[in-house]
Amino acid sequence: MLRLIPFFTTESQMIAALKRGESRAHKVVYERFAGKMLAVCVRYCANRADAEEVMLDGFMRVFEKINQFREDGSFEGWVRRIMVTESLMFLRRTKQLRQEVPIEDITVEPDYEWADAAVNENDLLRLVNQLSEGYRTVFNLYAVEGYSHAEIAEMLGISEGTSKSQLSRARTLLQMSLKKLEQEPGRRNQSEHYEKTYRKTAD
Incomplete structure (x- = not known):
């Protein structure tokens, strides 16, 4: 209604x-x-x-x-x-959507347990928007829209493995950026996971 x-x-x-x-x-x-x-x-x-x-x-x-x-x-x-x-x-x-780094070329292993990043929603939005189009697209489709890797692969015309590697790399880059933010003075720890926080901004 x-x-x-x-x-x-x-x-x-x-x-x-x-x-x-x-x-x-x-x-x-x-x-x-x-x-x-x-x-x-x-x-x-x-x-x-x-x-x-x-x-x-x-x-x-x-x-x-x-x-x-x-x-x-x-x-x-x-x-x-x-x-x-x-x-x-x-x-x-506009040829902005392309495949990014394959998973075997990722040198930094993402830590999926990092839940205490001292960032706010504006920080998260800014950092996600700084990702390249491929990483940002897969991250949004998976973390915000809730599509599976199989669905993302079909939507983008890529393999499931590529979708997974895009997401893995996006999370790694976000993790590195958020850790830099955590080191800034005056920030307090907060317990909400970054993807949950980011997803809330999409509603």
């Missing part, structure tokens, strides 16, 4: 209007989800101007494909998946 918004009082009413092609429904959906979906696109595109372009293309795809939404799941989740797909298509189109 939606909170009271212009024209519609329930999500079902809004979706029905979308399927009828009503422009007011387009406006409501855009105003309701634009902020969240821009944040999704920024996580993949990094450049805000590119992310805004991808988001607009994503909404056009939402309106074109609305009849494919079966209303047996979350509408917001469905919109989000379209935005992720559009982001990946943009990265492929």
